[in-house]
Amino acid sequence: MADLARELGVSMTTISRALSDHHSIGPAMKQKVLKLAKKYNYQPNRLASALRKGKSQLIGIIVPYIEGRFFPSVVHGIETAASKAGYNVIICQSNEDVAQERRNLEILLSAQVAGILVSLSRTTLDVRHFEKVRSRGLPLVFFDRIVEGDNVNAVVLNDQEGGYVSTRHLLGQGCRRIAHLAGPQHLNIYKNRRQGYLDALREAGLAEDESLVIYTDMSQDQGVAAMRQLLALPEPPDAVFAAGDYSALGAMQEARRQGLQVPNDMAVSGFSNEAFTVITEPAMTTIDQRCEEMGQAAVRLLLEVIDADGAPFTPRQVALRPELLVRNSSVRQAETELSSANLVRSFVP
Amino acid sequence: MADLARELGVSMTTISRALSDHHSIGPAMKQKVLKLAKKYNYQPNRLASALRKGKSQLIGIIVPYIEGRFFPSVVHGIETAASKAGYNVIICQSNEDVAQERRNLEILLSAQVAGILVSLSRTTLDVRHFEKVRSRGLPLVFFDRIVEGDNVNAVVLNDQEGGYVSTRHLLGQGCRRIAHLAGPQHLNIYKNRRQGYLDALREAGLAEDESLVIYTDMSQDQGVAAMRQLLALPEPPDAVFAAGDYSALGAMQEARRQGLQVPNDMAVSGFSNEAFTVITEPAMTTIDQRCEEMGQAAVRLLLEVIDADGAPFTPRQVALRPELLVRNSSVRQAETELSSANLVRSFVP
DNA sequence: TTGTATGCGTTATCAG
DNA sequence: CTGATAACGCATACAA
Numbered sequence: 001m002a003d004l005a006r007e008l009g010v011s012m013t014t015i016s017r018a019l020s021d022h023h024s025i026g027p028a029m030k031q032k033v034l035k036l037a038k039k040y041n042y043q044p045n046r047l048a049s050a051l052r053k054g055k056s057q058l059i060g061i062i063v064p065y066i067e068g069r070f071f072p073s074v075v076h077g078i079e080t081a082a083s084k085a086g087y088n089v090i091i092c093q094s095n096e097d098v099a100q101e102r103r104n105l106e107i108l109l110s111a112q113v114a115g116i117l118v119s120l121s122r123t124t125l126d127v128r129h130f131e132k133v134r135s136r137g138l139p140l141v142f143f144d145r146i147v148e149g150d151n152v153n154a155v156v157l158n159d160q161e162g163g164y165v166s167t168r169h170l171l172g173q174g175c176r177r178i179a180h181l182a183g184p185q186h187l188n189i190y191k192n193r194r195q196g197y198l199d200a201l202r203e204a205g206l207a208e209d210e211s212l213v214i215y216t217d218m219s220q221d222q223g224v225a226a227m228r229q230l231l232a233l234p235e236p237p238d239a240v241f242a243a244g245d246y247s248a249l250g251a252m253q254e255a256r257r258q259g260l261q262v263p264n265d266m267a268v269s270g271f272s273n274e275a276f277t278v279i280t281e282p283a284m285t286t287i288d289q290r291c292e293e294m295g296q297a298a299v300r301l302l303l304e305v306i307d308a309d310g311a312p313f314t315p316r317q318v319a320l321r322p323e324l325l326v327r328n329s330s331v332r333q334a335e336t337e338l339s340s341a342n343l344v345r346s347f348v349p
Numbered sequence: 350m351a352d353l354a355r356e357l358g359v360s361m362t363t364i365s366r367a368l369s370d371h372h373s374i375g376p377a378m379k380q381k382v383l384k385l386a387k388k389y390n391y392q393p394n395r396l397a398s399a400l401r402k403g404k405s406q407l408i409g410i411i412v413p414y415i416e417g418r419f420f421p422s423v424v425h426g427i428e429t430a431a432s433k434a435g436y437n438v439i440i441c442q443s444n445e446d447v448a449q450e451r452r453n454l455e456i457l458l459s460a461q462v463a464g465i466l467v468s469l470s471r472t473t474l475d476v477r478h479f480e481k482v483r484s485r486g487l488p489l490v491f492f493d494r495i496v497e498g499d500n501v502n503a504v505v506l507n508d509q510e511g512g513y514v515s516t517r518h519l520l521g522q523g524c525r526r527i528a529h530l531a532g533p534q535h536l537n538i539y540k541n542r543r544q545g546y547l548d549a550l551r552e553a554g555l556a557e558d559e560s561l562v563i564y565t566d567m568s569q570d571q572g573v574a575a576m577r578q579l580l581a582l583p584e585p586p587d588a589v590f591a592a593g594d595y596s597a598l599g600a601m602q603e604a605r606r607q608g609l610q611v612p613n614d615m616a617v618s619g620f621s622n623e624a625f626t627v628i629t630e631p632a633m634t635t636i637d638q639r640c641e642e643m644g645q646a647a648v649r650l651l652l653e654v655i656d657a658d659g660a661p662f663t664p665r666q667v668a669l670r671p672e673l674l675v676r677n678s679s680v681r682q683a684e685t686e687l688s689s690a691n692l693v694r695s696f697v698p
Numbered sequence: 699t700t701g702t703a704t705g706c707g708t709t710a711t712c713a714g
Numbered sequence: 715c716t717g718a719t720a721a722c723g724c725a726t727a728c729a730a
Contacts, residue, residue: 001723001724002723010700010701011700011701011702012701012723012724012725013700013701013702013725013726014699014700014701016724016725016726017699017700017725020724020725022725024699024700025699025700026699026700029699029700041481043455043458043459044459044723044724045400045459045461045722045723045724046459046460046461047396047399047400047405047460047461047722047723047724048400048706048722048723048724048725049723049724049725050396050706050724051394051396051397051400051706051707051708051722051723051724052705052706052723052724052725052726053706053724053725053726054706056396058439058460065425066415066421066422066424066425066428067421067422067425071421072415072416072420072421072424073415073416075415075421075440076414076415076416076442079415079440079441079442080442083441083442088439088441088456088460089439089440090407090437090438090439090440091424091428091438091439091440092428092432092437092438093425093428093429093432106392107437109392110392110393110394110395111395111396111407111437112394112395112396132390249628274624275623275624275625276624276625276628279598279625279628279629280628281630350707350708351707359716359717360716360717360718361707361708361709361717362709362710362716362717362718362719363715363716363717365707365708365709366709366715366716369708369709371709373715373716374715374716375715375716378715378716393707393708394706394707394708395708396706396707396708397706397707397708397709397722398707398708398709399708399722400706400707400708400722400723400724401707401708401709401710401721401722402708402709402710402722403722
């Protein structure tokens with residue numbers, strides 16, 4: 001900038017104004033500056049700018065990990081929305097570890113990000129470390145795995161509704177003993193999915209049966225184990241709603257291994273719309289979590305808080321509507337139909 | 350820092366030294382400073398530090414997108430390795446668009462990142478924009494989709510070997526007319542996979558048949574179309590090696606739809622080890638791309654260049670060995686074995 | 699519309 | 715071992 005100023009015989013202020021499209025700048029001057037900047041291949045230094053302004057164009061993300069279907073898709077949505085708004089994204093993984101989550105938070109604070117998006121680690125029971133963020137007035141939005149309460153900004157899937165519509169769907173197929181493979185109940189998402197399941201059962205006038213609810217870590221293996229346990233019951237279920245696709249897959253595998261027909265003997269529905277659900281045989285009914293939309297919504301909310309710029313902002317919770325994707329694993333059908341391979345479905349990467 | 354200095358009656362220099370563990374600092378003083386810093390909840394400002402030092406602790410990544418199996422896994426590996434080394438990661442998507450790739454590059458430059466990791470967009474034919482990075486002496490490492498030549502740092506899977514071992518495997522199964530679903534040939538990865546295929550054929554003394562090589566965009570749909578085209582040949586193939594799992598999936602679907610047995614009538618092998626390959630029926634033979642290792646290797650190489658700190662560094666290319674995962678889609682077997690469901694395989698998320 | 703002067707928070711240099 | 719000072723590159727308050 002100093003070079004440009006010297007060469008044009010003007011002050012750095014003028015250069016700065018021309019480059020940042022300030023209003024009080026002559027169009028002629030502006031053109032001259034921009035042209036020379038091109039020629040000299042001027043590269044703005046966002047660090048310096050951010051330091052001066054006290055605000056960077058960076059948004060920090062903390063996710064448990066970048067794997068599977070969900071988090072990468074959300075991050076994809078976030079990055080897309082953020083970059084459209086002129087922000088860039090710095091990403092951290094907590095690896096499901098609170099300690100690392102805390103460290104990540106420190107790092108993002110010291111990086112002077114303009115705001116932070118967080119999905120809690122599975123081991124985060126104590127959330128006091130986020131107080132520091134709030135006390136600095138730094139915009140903070142949770143997504144998916146959130147701190148509950150209405151004094152936080154959050155974007156979630158309506159998990160309760162997801163559990164509810166899934167269970168309703170199974171009931172609609174004539175299932176009467178519906179089991180549930182639940183996840184860790186201190187995480188809002190799994191608690192709510194279970195709640196939706198219970199709500200649907202109650203609404204249908206079915207008694208809640210604790211032996212039909214199996215608590216798992218959502219892995220495929222525990223899905224297998226859970227189904228084994230369920231089938232050993234005096235009165236085994238005729239359907240299972242799993243809070244995740246992997247445990248649903250395990251359950252489905254085990255049911256078939258034990259000679260049951262899916263869905264006729266055992267209807268199965270999962271949660272997350274993992275890529276593989278469309279390829280299992282039968283294709284798996286599941287809930288789409290609107291990953292991209294969640295990322296977009298989170299950014300939108302965060303930008304609102306950022307743009308409020310310290311002005312009192314009433315925290316808001318956004319709930320996205322889950323989409324039930326009905327596929328063959330839960331649609332009871334005549335035996336003849338069962339033989340048609342499911343492999344012929346279209347599948348978008 | 351100023352506050353701490355005042356409170357302790359020392360200079361800011363001393364504070365800075367204590368905080369950054371400089372050698373010329375008394376241990377007593379150091380403890381005092383650190384303690385007070387804790388008390389005041391001192392938060393270092395990395396922007397200011399980076400501005401002063403001319404080097405940030407940020408690594409920039411440009412990927413085509415964050416979806417599917419490959420890129421998220423590589424990013425996962427990168428973030429893990431980078432954070433272990435004290436770096437954070439700022440991520441950009443090119444959306445397979447050169448123009449955006451260029452813009453991302455500008456952004457990372459102006460963010461004063463310490464180094465850049467790039468996987469080229471599919472539409473990047475002209476790579477001159479990377480000259481700017483080199484001319485600034487900014488460390489640059491390509492991964493997977495790279496600029497070819499030995500004057501660049503790059504980490505790749507040995508794609509030629511991947512194509513070679515896949516094709517050898519199919520030959521070993523007794524296949525003699527092996528088709529190839531190729532990808533865009535201006536991308537090194539697809540070119541090399543095709544080359545490996547051709548090498549294996551030549552080595553086996555089989556004539557190259559152009560009608561057996563179909564060029565696709567690697568989508569499932571084009572896999573379907575390609576198989577249709579192949580099956581319409583006067584002499585259709587007995588196996589297909591696809592440069593990607595999605596096109597392999599499409600091909601497999603279409604083959605089965607036309608009544609062929611996979612693998613006995615048509616052996617299929619893919620590339621990438623997408624999550625779904627273990628769930629298709631039959632489970633799909635594929636190549637594992639060592640995503641995590643690639644991320645780690647890329648970071649390792651980048652850190653070497655960074656640590657060389659401008660000293661002459663001879664560019665290096667690292668090639669990871671692909672791993673052939675043999676599954677049922679390519680292993681010819683007796684009819685009786687075919688009936689066993691493949692759904693019972695274990696699958697780790 | 700333009701220029702002058704100052705400071706954002708940190709660290710390197712040099713002198714004590 | 716410690717301190718005073720300047721500088722990194724940019725943007726603003728204020729004056730002209």
